[in-house]
Amino acid sequence: MERTFAIIKPDAVAANQAGEIIAIAQKAGFRVAGMKMKRLSQLEAEGFYAVHRERPFYGSLVKFMTEGPVVVMVLEAPDAIKKWRDTMGATNPANAAEGSIRKRFATSIERNCVHGSDAPETAAVEIPFFFSATELL
Numbered sequence: 001m002e003r004t005f006a007i008i009k010p011d012a013v014a015a016n017q018a019g020e021i022i023a024i025a026q027k028a029g030f031r032v033a034g035m036k037m038k039r040l041s042q043l044e045a046e047g048f049y050a051v052h053r054e055r056p057f058y059g060s061l062v063k064f065m066t067e068g069p070v071v072v073m074v075l076e077a078p079d080a081i082k083k084w085r086d087t088m089g090a091t092n093p094a095n096a097a098e099g100s101i102r103k104r105f106a107t108s109i110e111r112n113c114v115h116g117s118d119a120p121e122t123a124a125v126e127i128p129f130f131f132s133a134t135e136l137l
Contacts, residue, residue, distance in 0.1 A: 001076050001077070001078060001080075002076070002077065002078065002079060002080040002081060002120070003033060003074050003075065003076050003080055003123060003127060003136075004074070004075050004076075004080040004081045004083075004084045004116055004117045004123050005072070005073070005074060005075075005115075005116070005117045005122075005123050005126035005127045005129075005130070006025070006072070006073045006074075006075050006084060006114060006115060006116050006117075007070050007071070007072050007073070007114065007115040007116075008021050008022075008070060008071040008073070008113065008114055009064070009065065009070055009111070009112070009113050009114060009115060010064065010065065010066075010067050010068035010069065010070055011064075011106075011107065011111040011112075011113055012105055012113035012114065013037075013068060013069050013070060013071060014068050015105070017105050017113065018037075018071050020105075021101055021105070021113070021114065022035075022071075022073075024087065024101060025073075025075055025084075025087065028077075028083065028087050029077050029083070030075040030076065030077045030080065030083070030084070031075070031076045031077065032073055032074070032075060032076075033074040033075065033076045033136045033137055034072075034073065034074040034131045034135050034136045034137065035071060035072070035073045035074075036071070036072055036130075036131075036135075037069050037070070037071050037072075038069065038070060038072065038130075039066070039068065039069045039070070040065050040066050040070060041066065042062065042066055045061075045062045045065040045066050046062055047129070048065075048126070048129055049061055049062060049065070057110065060110065061110070064110065064111065072130045072131075074127055074131055074136055081116070081117055081118070081119065081120060081123060084116040084117075085116050085118065086100075087100065087101060088100060088101050088102055088114050088116050089101055089102035089103050089106075090102065091109060091112055092109040092112075093106035093107070093108070093109070093112060094109075101113060101114050102114065
């Protein structure tokens with residue numbers, strides 16, 4: 001079993017799509033090991049996305065991620081990282097596979113409704129950023 005970190009972003013939460021996205025994850029075979037809804041502070045968003053600090057989209061990404069509530073999750077499945085990335089679809093919804101979350105719900109490359117860890121090393125940093133070990137079942 002592998003764990004990955006996922007976020008349902010403010011655009012999808014505001015559009016009442018969180019439940020459907022969680023259902024898609026469960027139907028795809030993921031077990032939800034941890035989940036909570038929260039509103040990211042400026043500092044949390046800046047810290048979480050610090051890897052992108054030098055990129056031109058960093059400021060708008062932080063602003064977007066703090067504009068409303070998000071749902072943060074730890075998903076578990078065999079090969080969870082790759083499986084969740086496939087389930088999400090390409091970052092740009094125009095390039096996302098039919099039936100993927102981003103093809104169905106995302107409105108743009110910037111407002112792409114979900115996030116997922118891209119490697120085991122990333123998941124190892126992202127999961128404890130939002131969850132303590134005692135919060136994961």
